Amino acid sequence: MQKSLKDLKVYSSSDFPSYLPKLNALYDDLFSGGKGFRSKLIQMVSRHLSLKNEAVYLLAQTIEFIHNASLLHDDLVDRSSLRRNKTTAWLKYTPEYAVLAGDYLLARVMVNLSEFGNIRLIQYTAEMISDLLEGEWIQDSLVGEWNVTLEQLNQVHNLKTASLFKWCLRAPFVAQETYDEDIHQLLDEMGGLLGLLFQRSDDLLDFNVRNYEGKAILGDLKSGYMNSFAAFLLQDCEEALRLKFKKAQSLDEVKLLVTPDLFERRLQEFDQVNQESIDLYLHLMEQLAQALPEKEQGLRDDLIKLPHPLYWRKR
C-alpha cells in the first residue's frame, strides 16, 4: 500500500525495536515538538519530481533522523539542559543512552537507504553526515576563541548547517536518478546559501533580534561560542573589548560595550550582507529554472518563497 504524505509523521515507534522501551521513550520525547522544517523542504522539492510517496517518505525520514541524531549528540557536547523547552535526552536518560540513540538513528538511516537501493543516494548521504560531524567538531574547537572571523564561521556553518539544506534540495533529484551536473551545482550553491541564512538568522536570535519566538538570549556567548553576528559585530575591535565582551551577562551590557550606535550600524550592515545572499539565491534560482525540464518548472515558485522568511522571519 502506498504511504500517504498527508500529515507525514517521520517517526513511528513501530520503526524501532519494541524490546527497547527506553529508546522508544527517548525518541517520543525527541521527535515531538520539532517544526520538521527540513522534511517539509524535502516534500516541497519532491512534489515537483516524479517520486513515489515511499521515496519522499524515506527522504523526509532520513533528514529528520540525521538532524535529530545531531541534536542528541550536540546537546551532550554542549552540555545543554533544554531542547524544545524539554529536558535534554542526555540529562533525562543518561549521556550513554543519548549517544547510543543518536548512533542508532544514523544506523537506521543507512539501513533504510540501502533497502531503497540507490547507491549514489547512500554515498551522498554518508558524505553529508561526514560534513555535519566535521562541522560539529570544528565548531567545538572554536569554543573560547574570541578572534574568530565570519569567514571561518562560514566554513563551519557550510559543513554543519548548510550540508543538511543542500541535501534537502539535492537528494530528491538523486533519488529520482537525475544527475545533471549543472542542476546539482546550482542546488548545492542554493542550499549552501539557505543554510547560511538560517544559521545567521538563528545567531541573531541570540542577540534578541527578530526573536519573535522568545528564544533564550546570549546562550552562545555564555557558553563561550562566538556566533556569526558576534564575529561581525566585533570585527576590527580591540582585544580588550573582546575580553570584556565575552564576560557580558546581559544584552544591555553588550550594547554598552560596543555602544548602541555601533550595534545598530553593524546590524544593518549584517542584514545588508545577508540580503545580498538572498539576492544571489534568487539569481541562482533563475539559472536553475533554465536548467530544469518543463514539468519541473513549478519548483521555481516554491523555492522563491524560501530565503526571505528564513532570514527575516516574520517581517
Place this chain on the structure above:
Amino acid sequence: MSLRFVTVRRNDPDFDGYITGDFSSTERAIPISSLNIKSQSNFMTFKIVAADEKKPTRARIVWEGLRPRLLTITVTPAALSLMIMSRQSMPIHWVLAITSLLGLVFLHLSVFLLNDFFDYYRGRDQVHRSRGSRIIQKGWATASAVRFWGFFNLALGVIFGFPAFFEKPLIVGGIGGLAVLVILGYSNLKQGLRDIGLGEILVSVCLGPLLVMGYGLAVSNSVSAPALAMGIIFGWMSSLIFQLKNLEEMITTYQNRTRTMIQRLGFDRGKKFIALQLYALPIVAIVIFQFVELGILLSICSIGLFFTCYWLARRVCHADSPMSSILSGIADEMAVLHLKNAIFFSILLFPPIA
C-alpha cells in the same frame, strides 16, 4: 539600487571578458566566492559593480598587488650574499650584480602577480580565500590588468637578467632552467610537486642555497661558503612561511584534497614538525656559521632569531585547531621575522667591505 548578478558558463564566449574584467569599462565583475570547494563548477557567478565603487587610491592598489613585504624572500639571500662576497674581497662584477638583483626583483613581482592571475582564472582562489593579494577579487583591479603587469614585470626581469645570461649562459641558463622546472612542477602540473607534499622543501632549496649559488656564480664566478650558509637559513625561513600558511589553511586544503607536507603529517604532527624547526633554526644557524668565514658576525646576527622563533614555536604548540586564533596571521609574522632579520643582517654586514 538592487544588485546585479551574471552567471556565465566556462565554455561561453563571453566568459573570458567577464573573468579578465574586459567586458566593460564602467563596470567590474567580481566573482562570487563559493564555499562548495569539492568540485570545480562548470560556471561562475559574478556580482556586477560600478568600476569605481569603493576603490582605494592607486598607490594602495599597487602596494597590495605587489606585496613588497614578501620581496624579502627572494631579494634577501641575493643581497646579503653580495654583501658577504664584498666583505670577503671576492671579485664582483658590479654591473651584473646590480642588473641581476633588479632582474630578481622584477621576476619575483612577476611570479606573484601571475600567480594571483592564474589562481583567480582557474578558480583556485575559491579554495584558498586568504591567499594572494586579493586585489582582483575585491574589484580593485581587473584580471587583465594584473596579467599585463605580471608579464610586464616578467619582461623587465628577463631584460635585466640578460647581461648575466650573456656573460655566463651555461650557469645562468642552467640554474634558471632548473628554477623554471621547479616552478612548473610546483604549480602547473596536474599532480604538481606542491600536491604531493614536496612544495615546502622546494621552497627551502630554491629560495635559499640554489638562489645564492646561482647569484654568486653569475656575479663572481664562485660560491661564497658564508653566503651559502646564510642562504640555507633564509631559505629555511621562507619555507617556514609557507608551512605556517599551510597549517593555517589546513581545513581548506583537506577539503580540496591538496596534499601539502603539513596535510600529510596531520595537524598534531604538522605543528610539532614546525615547532621543532622553529626551535632548531637559530641553533642550526649558529652551528653552521661556526664553520665559515665571518661566522662570528653571522652568529651574532642569529641571536635575534632565538626569541621570535621560540615565541612562534610556543604559539604553534598551543594551537588546538587550524582555526585557533593563536595561529591567526602567524605566517605573516614569520614573513615579518624574515624581513626583520634581513634588515638586521644588512645593518651588521654594512659597509660591505673587508
